[in-house]
Amino acid sequence: MTRLIDLSVTTRSTPSEATPxxxxxxxxxxxxxxxxxxxxxxxxxxxxxxxxxxLTTHTGTHMDAPLHYGPLSGGSPAKSIDQVPLEWCHGPGVRLDVRDVPPGEGITTDHLEAAFKEAGHEPVPGDIALLWTGADRLWGGAEYLREFPGLTGEGTAYLVERGIRVIGIDAWGLDRPMHRMIEDYQHTGDNAHLWPAHIYGRTAEYLQLEKLAHLGDLPAATGFTICCFPVAVEGAGAGWTRVVALVEDAAP
Known part of the structure; x- marks a missing residue:
């Protein structure tokens, strides 16, 4: 029997949204x-x-397309959300438990390797990786915008180079909180601190799912299928997405 688990937030006016x-x-x-x-x-x-x-195309649970990261990806014109292959948006999911990474810090390659080991899974092409930070517990309040860890550029490369086209997170964004990245840039003058996960998408194309929820409701780290088809907004860098996990339960 197939059970559906909704991994999306409700699109609404809330302090957890940065835009009205x-x-x-x-x-x-x-x-x-x-x-x-x-x-x-x-x-x-x-x-x-x-x-x-x-609202914006980045409101609520949504998918970022390569065009959001820059006009080119891997030297070719970056895909807009309506050009994303639907085949990328349906596949086996793997929940990576990174809840031990403190808010504001980066999710590194070491964190990802440890999470894959804990999940008992080796990444394979077509996997849809879901970063479980636990930040969705803050949904509804302003702290949701600031209190979460984010994926590093090296961590993004680690996943994409293994054939993972879709990376999701149960937080406001895939990168570290905006204020932390800007503070680090202003203190060091190094612009590598600014949106490294997003900017990696100029090197190799991949998709982000932001503002996921309920990853703790999944029965295990693997053994489920993710459906995440975005609304095809012509020429846009993102689209609203209802993300659902399909879990095959044993027949009663």
């Missing part, structure tokens, strides 16, 4: 007037509703 989200409702009665009719023209005195939503 607005939802303007056209209710059932008002909906009649935009059609040139009255509510009384419809059964039950109601037409149909609609919503106008204003």
């Amino acid at each position: 989200v607005t939802v303007d409702l056209l209710d059932h009665r008002t909906g009649a007037t935009v059609l040139g009719l009255t509510p009384e023209d419809f059964p039950d005195g109601m037409a149909i509703s609609n919503e106008t939503v204003t």
